[in-house]
Amino acid sequence: MNARPDLHPPAGTGPLIALSDVRAAYGRITVLHGVDLSAQPGQIVALLGPNGAGKTTTLRVAAGVHPVASGTVMVGGRDMTGARARDLARAGICLIPEGRGVFPNLSVRDNLLMMTFTGRSREEIEEIAYSRFPVLGQRPGQPAGTLSGGEQQMLALARGLATDPAVLLLDELSMGLAPLVVGRLYDQVAEIARDGVAVLIVEQFAAAVLGIADHAAVLVRGRIERAGPPDSLRTDLSALYLGSSV
Template sequence: MTFAPGRAPVAGRGAPGAPAGPPPLLELRRVRAAYGAIQVLFGVDLTVPAGTVVALLGPNGAGKTTTLRVAAGLLSPTAGEVRVAGRAVQGVHPEDLARAGLCLIPEGRGVFPNLTVREHLRMMTYTGRSLADIEAVTYERFPRLADRRRQLAGTLSGGEQQMLAMARGLATDPALLLLDELSMGLAPIIVEELYGIVAAIARDGMAILVVEQFARTVLGVADHAAIMVHGRIAHAGPPAGLADELSAADLGGTSP
């Protein structure tokens, strides 16, 4: 397989090769990654330009979560290059990326079950914002969390836990937000609410990479979409044209 530069799945707003403009916030080039002997990513190219929402879709086991883990520094790629805001971040620890403004909300409730809501907000101060700011933003956006500030996160409802996890993406004001399966196990109405928030913060100019298994929830929000199959980007383009490709991928088809 070849990956000509022209085939880079998601082009930035400035055409590729144009020297002007800020570098994309996240750029993966021919990234390969493996868990021990099991290779998962086979050369992934992906770009998230500033101020856009990119949706990364695909069936189970395609490597979407792994792509996010590589981007956030939790997993080192075995080959290829990861750039965050134009800088190569090989070997940078996830905690340093987090402090620099990269925020990954992992799949399945990214909360600490034995910490209270308020302690979660306190943990968010590692990004450099003050606790007062974080509390103000969080409680304004999610008034329900204000009522539960002394409660352990493990005792919150699924939706409230996801709100608490989401709150980190809002309150710490990251430059790049990575969302993994926000909809997992949640009632549709809550999913809708959460994606409403995603759309709102995207309008404020945050770069966002959203991973979802089911497309319909996210395509309305995304500026670009990429489909991932078997550890490679199979298709990329504007979200509207992707519906057909997506059903093929959902059925377990391979890349052409």
């Protein structure tokens, strides 16, 4: 799988997505207070923090689902601040929200068939999905709602990959899943990143993602309190989550 060529510069030439001094609010309540965050081609960035820190809002802003109060959102070097979600999706941004987002009453095949709006054929989409996640190829006629939680998450990822993303935004991939299943899913995410896709992962449980992350940031009360290589943050995570360092 190749990311969109117009949004896929060689690794090290600059971020595919960059949020700079981003502020966002719900009504009169500001939830993001000047967030700076970016991801380069092939890089996995983990956004960590306690509940209510603003992690999901950060992803929603990056995907154009939630408006920016101030600051900039750059995609592939272009200023896309204020762009609609569908325009950002066309530019290569793919958000897989918390809760997986599959259609439970539709079969695996029909969930994938819906992604033909991207311009890819059913055969091509199924080839991508079943080669990446062979278990889905064994159950094409099974209703998605009867799959295990891990298999539903695989289907959500397969649907996202059908859009040929340059940037993959993942919200709480591990939620409700056994650690072994989570490990397998994140192994797949690491493979996706190796194809040159920039990956931004929101996780509350740091241990689930730090093993594959290239960079990590800790968001506390709407502000990035620490950022750097994952190993440099491990010992301070408890204090940051509890707020003793802020």
